[in-house]
Amino acid sequence: MRDSLGVDVTQLLDEHVALERQYVAVTATPEGCLGGTLPDLETADDELRHSTRVVCRLLREAPGIVTQLQAARATEAGGGEAIVSETMSRFLSALHALQEQAGARLSTTVEEDKEGRETFEEVKARDEKAGQQVKQLQKELRAERASREADVSSRDAVLRKLRATLDTITNTAADEVKAIEAEGKAQEQADHATGAEREAALRAELAGLKGELGSRRKEHRESEEALRKKKARCEGEVEQWIAKYDAEVGERYEELKALKAIYAEETAQLAELEAHFARLAAEREAELEAERRVAEELARQQAQERALHDGAARIQAVFRGKTERRLLEKRKAGKGGKGKKK
Template identity: 35%
Template sequence: MTTALRTPTNPLPPIGSGSHFPHPHTPRLAAASSALAPDALDNSNHSTPPTNNSTRTTTLSSKLTNVEAQRILSVVVETQRKVQLVGLLPDAMDRRMGTVFVGEIVGGLTELRQLEAAYTAKLVAARAAIQNGAHGAKDPDLHTLPHAIRSVTRTLVRHFLQHPTASSKLRYLKSTKTAGVSQFESLLQEVRNLVYERLATTVEDEAEKRERLSGILGKEMRTSNEVKLLREELDKAKKERTAEVNKRNEVIRRLKEELRTIKKQAEDTTKRLESRSKQKEDADVQAFKDKQSHLQTETAALRQHLATLTQQHNEEEANLRKRKFKVESEVENWIHKYDQDMDEKQTELEDITAIYLEEKAQLDELSARHADMKKEYETIMEERKVEDEKRKEREALLRRNVMAATRIQALFKGWKVRRELAKQRSGSAKKGKGGKGKAGAKSAKGGAKSPKKK
C-alpha cells in the first residue's frame, strides 16, 4: 500500500521537449515537493513543537486502524508543513532579515535567492532560443541548479523546524503568499484529503463503490444505445429533410422560370404601352395648344368684363359700409340687453345647481344603500342555491340507496327461492330411491342441511 500511494517526483522538463516552462517560483516549490517529502520519513530525529496541524494529524491518524496508513498520512502532513515553511521564505532580502535572523539563515536565504535568479535567467534564455528556432547544446546548469536549490531549501527547512523561534519570526515577516504558493498548498491539501479517504476506505466500501460503478456503466451503455437510436432517427430525418429541400428547390426553379417568362411578357407589354402613350401624348399636346389659343381669347374678354364688375362692386361696397355701421350700432344695443338677460339666467342657474347637488347627495346615499342591499340579496340567493344543491344531493343519495336496497332484496329473494327449489328437487330424488335404510336418510338430511350452514 505504501509503494502504491507514494508517487515519484516529476523531474524538470527538458528544454527541447516542447512543454511549458515553469513559473519563476517553480524551483522552490519543486524543491519542496521532491526534497521535503522523503525527508519526512526521518522526522523523528528533529524535535518540533506541536502545532494545530500535528494535532489534527493525530486525530486523523487515530481514526485509521492500520499502522502503515497512519505512517503514510504522517508523511503527507509533514510534507504539507514543510511546503508551508517554504512558502513563507522571503522573495527579497532587506535589512530586517539581517537584524532578525542569524548569519547562517541569512546566508542560506541569499544563496537560495541567487540560485533561483540564475535558474530563472537560464530558463528565459532557453525559451528565447527555442522561440528563435535555435537548437544547440543543452545548458548543463539547467540540471545542476535544481539540485542545488533542493539542497539549500532542505537545509533551511530543517533549520527552521529545529528552531521554532526562527519559524515564528519567519511567519511574522512574511504575512502574504504568492498565488503560485497558495495554489500549490491547496493542491497538496487536496492530495492529503484524497490519501486519507483512500486509506480510510474498507474492502466493503470498495466493493460497494465497484457495484455502484457497474450500475453507472450499465446506465452508460443503455444511454449509448439510446443515443445510437436517436442518431439513426436523426439521420433518417435529415435524409427526409434533404429530399423535401430538393423538392422545394425544384419548385423554386420552376417558379423562377415562370417569373422570367412573366418579366419578359411584362417588358413587351411595357414597350407597347410606351409607344401608345407617346402617340397619345403628341395628340394631347396639339389639342392643348389649340385650347390654349382659344382660352387666351376668352381671357382678354373676361378681363374687360372684370374691370366693369370691379367698378360696380366699389359702389356697392360704399353702400354696404354705411349699412354695416348702422347694423353694428343695433348689435351693441342687443349685446347690452343680452348681458342683462345672462346675469338673470346665471343667478337662476346657480340656484338650480345647488338644488342639483343636494339631490345628487341624496341619490348617492340611496345608491350606497341599494348596493348593500344587493350584496345581502346575492348572499341570501347564494345560500339558497347551496341549500337547494345539498337537498338535491340528499334526494339523489336517498333514491340511489332505495334502489340499491330494492335490488339487494330482490337478489336475496331470488336466492331464497332457488334454494327452496333445490331442496324440493333433492327431496323428491331421495323418495324415488329404494333399499336404503334410515342411516342413509339421515346422512342425506345432513348433506341437505350443510348448504344452509354455509
C-alpha cells in the first residue's frame, strides 16, 4: 500500500490517525492526569482539525488516491489478502462515513438543511456552554489542588521546623541533665527541684508540641478529605451535566423528528389545496371567458342595432328634407304664377 500511494501520502495518513488516537486519549483522560506526554484538549482539537483539512485538500487535489483506497478496501472486504493496516482500515471507514454524510447532505432540501443547521447551531451552543462549564470546574479543581498542595507544603515546613525545635530542646535538656549530674551530689538535692521543674516544663512543652502536631495532622487529614469530597462532588456535577445534555439532545432529536413529520403532512395538505385552488381558478377563468364572449356578442349586437337605428334616422332626415324642399318649391312656384296672371 505504501508503494502504490507513496511515502508522503502514507505518512500524512498515519500522522492523521495518530492525531485521532491522541484526541481520543485526551478526551478519555481526566485533565488533571494528562502528564507531560499529552497536550490539552484545545490543542489536540486544533491539531486534529488542521490535519483533517490537509487530508481533505489532498484527496480533492488527487482523486486517484480515493480510488486506490476504495480498491484496497474492496479487496480486503472480498476476502482477499489485507493490503491495508488496521490504522488505514479505520481511516477508510471514517472516509466512507464522511462520504455517506456528504451524500445525505446533498440529498436534503434547502429548508431541511437550514433547519438542520439551526438545530446543529443550538446543540453546538449548548455543547460549548457545557464545555465551558466543565473547563471552569476543571480550572477551579486545579486551583483548589494547587492551593491544597501549597498549604500542605507550608504545613510540612512548619512540621519540620517543629521537629528540629523538638530535637534541639531534647538535646538541650539532655546536656543540662548531664551538667547537673557533673556538679556533684552536694548540689543534687538543691538542684533536684529545679531540674525536676525544668524537666516538667520541658515535658509539658513537649506534650504541647506533640498535641499541636497531632492537631495539625488532623487538620491536614480533614482538609484532604474535604478536598476529596469536593473533587467527587465536582465530578458528579460534571456527569450530571453530561447526562442532562444527552437527555436534552435526545429530546430535541425526537422533537425534530415530530416536526419533520408534521411538516411533511402539512406539505402534502398544501399541495392538495394548491391543486384544488388551481382547478377552481381554471374553472373561474373559463367562466369569465364565457361571460366575456357573451358580453362581446351583446355589445356587437347593440352596436349593430345602433348603426341600423342611426342609418334609419339619417335616411328619414334626408327624406324629410327632400319632402320639405319640394313643398317649399311648390309653394314658391304657386305664388309666382298668381302674379303673372294679374
